[in-house]
Amino acid sequence: xxxxxxxxxxxxxxxxxxxxxxxxxxxxxxxxxxxxxxxxxxxxxxxxxxxxxxxxxxxxxxxxxxxxxxxxxxxxxxxxxxxxxxxxxxxxxxxxxxxxxxxxxxxxxxxxxxxxxxxxxxxxxxxxxxxxxxxxxxxxxxxxxxxxxxxxxxxxxxxxxxxxxxxxxxxxxxxxxxxxxxxxxxxxxxxxxxxxxxxxxxxxxxxxxxxxxxxxxxxxxxxxxxxxxxxxxxxxxxxxxxxxxxxxxxxxxxxxxxxxxxxxxxxxxxxxxxxxxxxxxxxxxxxxxxxxxxxxxxxxxxxxxxxxxxxxxxxxxxxxxxxxxxxxxx
Numbered sequence: 001x002x003x004x005x006x007x008x009x010x011x012x013x014x015x016x017x018x019x020x021x022x023x024x025x026x027x028x029x030x031x032x033x034x035x036x037x038x039x040x041x042x043x044x045x046x047x048x049x050x051x052x053x054x055x056x057x058x059x060x061x062x063x064x065x066x067x068x069x070x071x072x073x074x075x076x077x078x079x080x081x082x083x084x085x086x087x088x089x090x091x092x093x094x095x096x097x098x099x100x101x102x103x104x105x106x107x108x109x110x111x112x113x114x115x116x117x118x119x120x121x122x123x124x125x126x127x128x129x130x131x132x133x134x135x136x137x138x139x140x141x142x143x144x145x146x147x148x149x150x151x152x153x154x155x156x157x158x159x160x161x162x163x164x165x166x167x168x169x170x171x172x173x174x175x176x177x178x179x180x181x182x183x184x185x186x187x188x189x190x191x192x193x194x195x196x197x198x199x200x201x202x203x204x205x206x207x208x209x210x211x212x213x214x215x216x217x218x219x220x221x222x223x224x225x226x227x228x229x230x231x232x233x234x235x236x237x238x239x240x241x242x243x244x245x246x247x248x249x250x251x252x253x254x255x256x257x258x259x260x261x262x263x264x265x266x267x268x269x270x271x272x273x274x275x276x277x278x279x280x281x282x283x284x285x286x287x288x289x290x291x292x293x294x295x296x297x298x299x300x301x302x303x304x305x306x307x308x309x310x311x312x313x314x315x316x317x318x319x320x321x322x323x324x325x326x327x328x329x330x
Contacts, residue, residue: 051094082139
């Protein structure tokens, strides 16, 4: 696809439209080399921003067009078409679309036992969280593969191997030039986390047939795993039900049976529990915490928090701080 064809295709998309995003389950959490959670794209409006917020996994954005700013730890990166920026798990960041030429980007959320090795081989980490395309040819290759990956991610008929193949091809577009290993040996990086099969086997718990969970419990655990990794994003119940392969009504009955709560109540409690942890264990601002936990804004977060706990987030933090001080004095 040449430059003109690509730009015509990008221009044909409706500005301001954000595509629905979905998670693809890529295997049991303890065994997945790469776990893919979310993928989506958005044409941002002028000045549109997200954050400050924290993510529980790696999140990378590929800039299709326009400009914007990425802020982390006092560092400011001015980025444009063909660039990419990485957000680390647990790190507070903010990013803002340019007022005159707002960016259009695609994002991918992921982690897994091979994630760090993959990022290092592509020149990320070690203080570098930004990729800049070396040429127009490199830009077109990266953006074309970003399109291919997102298309595969959104298509429920595509299998997991095809999805992972497109994911690795996407990162291959950022592999450093000049060396077939990109300055790193992927095999060596993976070897740092490798364990012999027999040692891994010893760690696996032994279960009897009587311990095996029911079908309903299996669906419940899949849904909970999804929510635990995606509560910071907008979550649609229809999307969750479709992802694990059940109807919305069956999912509702499953949650009532296994937790005594509706899906929405379980999700809200999950968000509030994480908010309590961040309020007690960190000094992050209330606004940061509201975004990090999936609330649309700080006023909504404070209203829901007060209804649940009878006090505001700041009052909760102060109470926790007094309790901690008292326990240390004892």
